[in-house]
Amino acid sequence: MRSRSDDDLYAVENRYLGPPGRPVPWQARYRAYGAWVCWLLPLAVLRQTVGVLPGLLGWVVVGVLAVGGARLTMRVVGPERPAGAVVRMFLAELAAPRSRQAPVRTFVADPRHVQVHLQVHLQVAARPVPGPPR
Amino acid sequence: MSLVPVQRPTLAPLRRTPTVTPDLGLVAEPFAPRRPARTGADPAVREYTPRLALRGISGHLAHATTGTTAWYAVAPRAWSMRPDDERDALMGALAGALARLQGRWLHWRVTWRPHAAAEWARRHDAWARPLPDVPGAVSWDAHLVGEQRRALTSPKAVKEVFLGVEVRGPRRGLGALGDALARRLGGARAADRRVDGELGADVRDIDAVLASSALGAAPLPAARMLHLLYRSCALGLPAQSVLPAAPHGEWEREDVAAVDGLARWSADPYAPTVAVTGVVDGALVTRHVVVASMGRMGDIDVPGEDLPWMTVPDDLPVPVEWSARMRVLPRDRAARGLRQAADRVEAQRRHYEADHGRQVPSALVRGLEAAEQVRGDLETDSPLALRCEGWWRMAIPGRTEREALELFDEVRRRYAPKIAVERSEAQYRLAREFVPGEPLATTAFRRRMSLRHVATAVPQATDLIGDDHGPLLLRARTSGRLLAWDPWHDAGAGPTPVVGGPGAGKTFLLGAVAAQLVRSCGAFVTLLDPSGALGRLVDVPELGGHTRRLSLRDAPPGVLNPFTLVDDPPEPAATAEDAWRHAAGRRAALVVAVLAELLPAAVRSGAQVRPLLVQAVERVGHDRAHDAGEVVDALQHMGAEGERLAAALAPALAAAGALSGRCDQPWSATADRLLVVSTTGLAESGADDPVTSTLARLAAWLVRQRVHVREGSAPTLVGIDDVHRFTATPAGRTLVTGLVRDGRTRTVVTARQASDLLSLVPDDGDAIPWHDAFVGRTEPGNRADALRLLGVAPHEAQQLPGPADAPGEFHWRSGPHCEPVRVDLSGPHLAGLRAALGGGPR
Numbered sequence: 001m002r003s004r005s006d007d008d009l010y011a012v013e014n015r016y017l018g019p020p021g022r023p024v025p026w027q028a029r030y031r032a033y034g035a036w037v038c039w040l041l042p043l044a045v046l047r048q049t050v051g052v053l054p055g056l057l058g059w060v061v062v063g064v065l066a067v068g069g070a071r072l073t074m075r076v077v078g079p080e081r082p083a084g085a086v087v088r089m090f091l092a093e094l095a096a097p098r099s100r101q102a103p104v105r106t107f108v109a110d111p112r113h114v115q116v117h118l119q120v121h122l123q124v125a126a127r128p129v130p131g132p133p134r
Numbered sequence: 135m136s137l138v139p140v141q142r143p144t145l146a147p148l149r150r151t152p153t154v155t156p157d158l159g160l161v162a163e164p165f166a167p168r169r170p171a172r173t174g175a176d177p178a179v180r181e182y183t184p185r186l187a188l189r190g191i192s193g194h195l196a197h198a199t200t201g202t203t204a205w206y207a208v209a210p211r212a213w214s215m216r217p218d219d220e221r222d223a224l225m226g227a228l229a230g231a232l233a234r235l236q237g238r239w240l241h242w243r244v245t246w247r248p249h250a251a252a253e254w255a256r257r258h259d260a261w262a263r264p265l266p267d268v269p270g271a272v273s274w275d276a277h278l279v280g281e282q283r284r285a286l287t288s289p290k291a292v293k294e295v296f297l298g299v300e301v302r303g304p305r306r307g308l309g310a311l312g313d314a315l316a317r318r319l320g321g322a323r324a325a326d327r328r329v330d331g332e333l334g335a336d337v338r339d340i341d342a343v344l345a346s347s348a349l350g351a352a353p354l355p356a357a358r359m360l361h362l363l364y365r366s367c368a369l370g371l372p373a374q375s376v377l378p379a380a381p382h383g384e385w386e387r388e389d390v391a392a393v394d395g396l397a398r399w400s401a402d403p404y405a406p407t408v409a410v411t412g413v414v415d416g417a418l419v420t421r422h423v424v425v426a427s428m429g430r431m432g433d434i435d436v437p438g439e440d441l442p443w444m445t446v447p448d449d450l451p452v453p454v455e456w457s458a459r460m461r462v463l464p465r466d467r468a469a470r471g472l473r474q475a476a477d478r479v480e481a482q483r484r485h486y487e488a489d490h491g492r493q494v495p496s497a498l499v500r501g502l503e504a505a506e507q508v509r510g511d512l513e514t515d516s517p518l519a520l521r522c523e524g525w526w527r528m529a530i531p532g533r534t535e536r537e538a539l540e541l542f543d544e545v546r547r548r549y550a551p552k553i554a555v556e557r558s559e560a561q562y563r564l565a566r567e568f569v570p571g572e573p574l575a576t577t578a579f580r581r582r583m584s585l586r587h588v589a590t591a592v593p594q595a596t597d598l599i600g601d602d603h604g605p606l607l608l609r610a611r612t613s614g615r616l617l618a619w620d621p622w623h624d625a626g627a628g629p630t631p632v633v634g635g636p637g638a639g640k641t642f643l644l645g646a647v648a649a650q651l652v653r654s655c656g657a658f659v660t661l662l663d664p665s666g667a668l669g670r671l672v673d674v675p676e677l678g679g680h681t682r683r684l685s686l687r688d689a690p691p692g693v694l695n696p697f698t699l700v701d702d703p704p705e706p707a708a709t710a711e712d713a714w715r716h717a718a719g720r721r722a723a724l725v726v727a728v729l730a731e732l733l734p735a736a737v738r739s740g741a742q743v744r745p746l747l748v749q750a751v752e753r754v755g756h757d758r759a760h761d762a763g764e765v766v767d768a769l770q771h772m773g774a775e776g777e778r779l780a781a782a783l784a785p786a787l788a789a790a791g792a793l794s795g796r797c798d799q800p801w802s803a804t805a806d807r808l809l810v811v812s813t814t815g816l817a818e819s820g821a822d823d824p825v826t827s828t829l830a831r832l833a834a835w836l837v838r839q840r841v842h843v844r845e846g847s848a849p850t851l852v853g854i855d856d857v858h859r860f861t862a863t864p865a866g867r868t869l870v871t872g873l874v875r876d877g878r879t880r881t882v883v884t885a886r887q888a889s890d891l892l893s894l895v896p897d898d899g900d901a902i903p904w905h906d907a908f909v910g911r912t913e914p915g916n917r918a919d920a921l922r923l924l925g926v927a928p929h930e931a932q933q934l935p936g937p938a939d940a941p942g943e944f945h946w947r948s949g950p951h952c953e954p955v956r957v958d959l960s961g962p963h964l965a966g967l968r969a970a971l972g973g974g975p976r
Binding site: 001002003004005006007008009010011012014015016017018019020021023080081082084085086088089090092093094095096097098099 | 222225226398399400401402403404408409429430431432433434435436437438472475476478479481482485486488489490492497498500501503504505507508521556558559560561562563575576577578579580581582583584586587589590
């Protein structure tokens with residue numbers, strides 16, 4: 001019995017090539033434009049709030065940053081992994097129970113500073129025993 | 135008088151009032167309340183809420199916060215060595231059964247159970263008639279323990295397929311509020327009973343649909359429901375050897391605690407596996423589990439080119455479990471969704487071609503082809519064209535994270551290039567999906583397909599072979615389960631053919647069967663061994679004192695003396711004259727027959743030969759104290775004809791030295807449990823050699839003697855190795871044909887070519903006269919005949935794969951089933967047997 005799943009049908013992601021007869025130089029999925037808008041809005045608010053890069057140059061930089069963000073987003077989002085599922089999996093990672101015996105990690109910038117031998121001489125004095133108040 | 139301070143009790147509600155009594159002075163009455171104590175109140179603890187979604191079980195219904203599911207055990211189906219039309223019919227019936235569950239969420243769970251070794255050992259010990267223990271060898275008790283250890287080396291043995299059918303979805307809004315109120319006012323148990331009552335008719339309908347369909351599904355009993363919950367909540371851990379009893383199938387919310395805390399699951403952020411730690415048989419065990427999702431699927435052809443896609447990882451050494459959530463979509467809804475997707479693809483094509491004059495990319499071409507196919511499917515009413523959506527996950531366990539990931543890579547390699555297997559983040563949530571009642575973790579990796587495509591998964595396909603009766607001899611290639619074989623159980627008498635080319639492991643299998651049957655059943659086994667490879671079986675320590683090796687060519691003088699081959703009557707019958715006369719008559723007849731056979735053909739045909747031989751035997755006597763040489767001496771005193779016979783017999787008797795003389799260990803047909811008759815050199819001597827012919831006839835007589843003397847009192851078996859070497863001589867051919875066609879004798883016959891065996895049995899069309907048959911590696915030219923031995927009709931042979939191709943691997947036909955197996959003699963308690971058989975199949 002030869003059979004085929006419907007994956008090929010649902011895997012097609014429509015792309016917007018531009019207005020009829022006037023193709024734009026890039027080919028992006030429709031979803032990518034949505035992602036670009038989602039990045040653009042907070043970046044624009046951030047720019048206005050912080051007040052850096054005034055003028056047209058600032059808007060260009062915000063637009064380019066949003067393009068970068070959209071490209072990153074579209075790397076992890078696709079027909080197999082819708083955006084909602086990616087977010088849910090991220091939240092699931094946050095909520096997963098952790099191992100109780102987490103390894104203790106020590107970071108040392110310079111190996112010369114690693115203490116390899118420690119000898120401590122302690123003189124333990126007899127502690128006064130608390131007694132009834134006099 | 136000083137007052138002794140009394141410590142204030144820590145329990146707040148209790149009052150303490152110091153009182154003075156005349157006799158005892160001032161004492162404390164710490165527990166003297168002013169008003170009667172309130173007893174029997176509910177404990178001041180919070181109500182138990184399981185971490186699982188499961189809230190209770192009634193019968194085969196599992197109540198969870200996500201809804202109520204009815205669970206069923208799906209009947210296993212054989213897949214291996216079945217004709218394609220039967221497999222197609224199975225897949226079609228499976229699709230038909232799923233079509234009747236349209237609109238419901240289904241939860242497939244595939245899990246594994248280890249070998250029921252303890253149960254097998256108990257039954258085996260009950261019916262076995264083992265040989266007495268030999269000092270210095272493995273005792274029977276140690277043998278049983280070793281066999282159980284061997285059976286449990288594989289963490290998986292029996293595949294189990296469960297199907298959960300959604301009976302009621304999750305309650306939301308007012309429904310959930312009503313349920314909460316009902317639980318608060320009437321109790322959880324009453325609420326569940328009410329739900330059961332409401333759903334009763336629905337559940338009965340589903341029961342009937344599943345029982346009557348190709349699924350053959352039966353409602354899950356309490357013990358198996360417990361097993362499913364254990365396997366799910368301790369995902370990836372080895373199975374417990376002893377599960378708690380499941381006295382009834384009613385679980386309340388508090389009972390869920392039994393499985394809720396079975397194992398501790400943990401995962402580091404974005405770790406590739408989830409760690410499951412729990413106690414198994416008294417030891418703390420941790421397993422790392424990779425949960426993989428089925429990704430995009432290409433064209434598959436089952437059974438033509440591919441395996442059913444839910445059985446691909448079945449032969450991995452670890453138990454890979456499945457959890458699949460799927461739903462068969464109502465026809466109109468599926469049609470709407472498909473048309474929408476097809477229109478979207480068509481719009482993209484127009485955008486490329488009409489709006490911009492560009493060539494469509496290859497992915498879009500495939501989408502257009504799929505849209506075309508879908509439109510065709512929508513116009514048919516076949517259940518195979520129904521659409522479903524679902525998520526298929528696999529849990530792959532490993533002792534370490536590295537091992538689990540390596541196994542995942544192996545699984546991915548096996549599915550390539552037709553099916554993608556994906557590992558994603560959120561491993562913990564994905565693993566929780568395996569627990570009945572838990573919600574779907576993510577909608578990622580959603581698969582949409584036709585029921586035709588779902589049916590090609592055939593999750594219930596597994597190896598069905600054997601009846602778990604007898605010594606453990608074989609191991610199923612797919613599941614790794616140790617298989618028992620008792621040639622006398624449910625099989626009647628008759629031959630068991632073992633066919634394979636050189637190095638296929640036929641002799642190894644025959645030797646293993648013989649030794650294990652002698653060891654366990656006290657069987658009387660006679661092996662005809664032309665190659666000498668089985669001779670060392672007599673050195674197996676556990677068989678000590680019950681074996682004998684007899685080399686026809688090189689036997690010491692007197693061992694085959696025909697006078698000693700016929701036993702005297704046993705002691706209780708010693709006074710019966712008839713018994714003695716009968717034994718003496720048989721002895722005389724055997725001596726005459728043997729000596730006549732030794733004569734050259736020209737001399738043997740004389741009319742006076744037999745009367746002279748009979749007279750000579752009469753002169754010598756009939757008891758066991760004589761030998762064939764005395765008969766020759768007697769012939770020399772019987773005139774010229776006698777002298778001529780004696781002169782002809784003398785050189786032949788000298789050539790076959792075992793026939794004359796005296797032997798320290800006289801032969802007895804009933805003494806040795808295992809007799810290995812080595813016929814080395816007989817075949818090379820030629821069929822017309824009188825000595826060869828005589829020895830072959832004697833071997834035939836010996837075998838019959840052992841079989842018939844023990845008939846009815848003990849199991850007897852004759853093993854003939856390389857049967858074509860015997861069929862070269864008339865006596866050998868007579869012997870083999872007689873044994874194979876004898877309905878009372880159990881024989882195991884090995885041959886290089888199936889035609890050697892088929893020529894020995896009457897041609898009865900496609901019907902095969904044996905219950906069991908083994909076919910190993912064979913030459914391509916013998917494939918059709920070999921498959922015919924397995925009961926495969928010639929017109930079906932082209933559809934089936936060739937027989938096994940590794941040494942020691944066979945296709946085993948046992949009754950209606952046929953599966954690939956391999957001979958397994960692993961374990962330290964079988965070291966002696968392995969050494970006797972040369973270490974392994976060669």
